[in-house]
Amino acid sequence: MSQPARDALRRNAGHLASVALVIMWSSGYVGAELGTRTGGTSLQLLGWRFSILGLLLLSVCLVLRVRLTDRRAWARQAVLGLFSQAVFLFMIFEGVARGVDGGTAALIAALQPLLVATVAGRFLGERTTPVMWIGMLLGMAGVVVVVSGGLGAGSAPWWAYLFPVAGMLSLATGTVLTQRLRPTETLLQSITMQSVVAAVALVAAMLLVGQGAVPAEPEFWVAVAWLVFLSTLCGYVLYVFVTRTRGATVASVLLYLTPPTTMVWVWLMFGVPITLLAAVGMAVSAVGVILVLRSRAAAQAQRDRR
Numbered sequence: 001m002s003q004p005a006r007d008a009l010r011r012n013a014g015h016l017a018s019v020a021l022v023i024m025w026s027s028g029y030v031g032a033e034l035g036t037r038t039g040g041t042s043l044q045l046l047g048w049r050f051s052i053l054g055l056l057l058l059s060v061c062l063v064l065r066v067r068l069t070d071r072r073a074w075a076r077q078a079v080l081g082l083f084s085q086a087v088f089l090f091m092i093f094e095g096v097a098r099g100v101d102g103g104t105a106a107l108i109a110a111l112q113p114l115l116v117a118t119v120a121g122r123f124l125g126e127r128t129t130p131v132m133w134i135g136m137l138l139g140m141a142g143v144v145v146v147v148s149g150g151l152g153a154g155s156a157p158w159w160a161y162l163f164p165v166a167g168m169l170s171l172a173t174g175t176v177l178t179q180r181l182r183p184t185e186t187l188l189q190s191i192t193m194q195s196v197v198a199a200v201a202l203v204a205a206m207l208l209v210g211q212g213a214v215p216a217e218p219e220f221w222v223a224v225a226w227l228v229f230l231s232t233l234c235g236y237v238l239y240v241f242v243t244r245t246r247g248a249t250v251a252s253v254l255l256y257l258t259p260p261t262t263m264v265w266v267w268l269m270f271g272v273p274i275t276l277l278a279a280v281g282m283a284v285s286a287v288g289v290i291l292v293l294r295s296r297a298a299a300q301a302q303r304d305r306r
Helices: 003-037 042-064 071-097 102-109 112-118 130-153 158-181 187-208 218-246 248-255 258-270 276-305
Strands: none
Touching (some): 003 071, 003 258, 042 071, 071 102, 071 187, 102 130, 112 276, 130 276, 258 276
8 A cells, every 4th residue: 555545544543533532422411301200320430330340341351461559650640540530420310311412511521721831820830811701701702602501491490400520620630630630550551440439449438328229120230331431442442543543632622522522412312402592602712722722822833943
């Protein structure tokens, strides 16, 4: 095969992976909607999800002889796993269970990179420009527009939206800690350790509140399988592939396509309508995202030149 043909094939693979990333990443919020509609609680869905995922990843590590005996690594990944996995996802799922639709939850969670790039920039030694602050404010304004539409429709009480907000803050904390701690573990080691820690924490919470019974509904296990394979395994693999082949900025931009994608999924699967306010809010947030990412990329390029 000639070099131009190989380059074209590589570009096409990158484009297909980008589209798949948006779909698979959105599947997590759809899975939350699917799981809560089967009668399972947030703790049960996540507890069984991470238990199965942890066992699968431990088996892979055993076959590949991946080292998992470093206590310091476990301590680092335990902290990161609690913030970036257990607390983040529980808050998202709990918000959906209390009436917040998956698209709105995805939009709130999508503010996390903006929050890290602006508010947390000083803790990471990164310069925050006025354009980035404007972008952050626009992103927040878009979320307010979408949430106001949800409140007007009476789909969820106002306090239910605090759950995905708390989840977004937890993920932002985990992101900042990751950049500060700079863990040396491989992706497989990190995901395995975080999944095991999240499983232990969530199963303990399940037992503590009396939700340890094994659900018998087949629909519940369909939702769990959905979350394990589509949202976690496919989503994370594609995210890493796109980040390494097309860059972190492109991957970040693609993740901001998940809220509208999720809203379409929820509409097709559950009949939740896409309102005009939701479309306007997502458009406003998208402008904010573009401003932040472009300003951040320009600042990074300037630092690299220096």
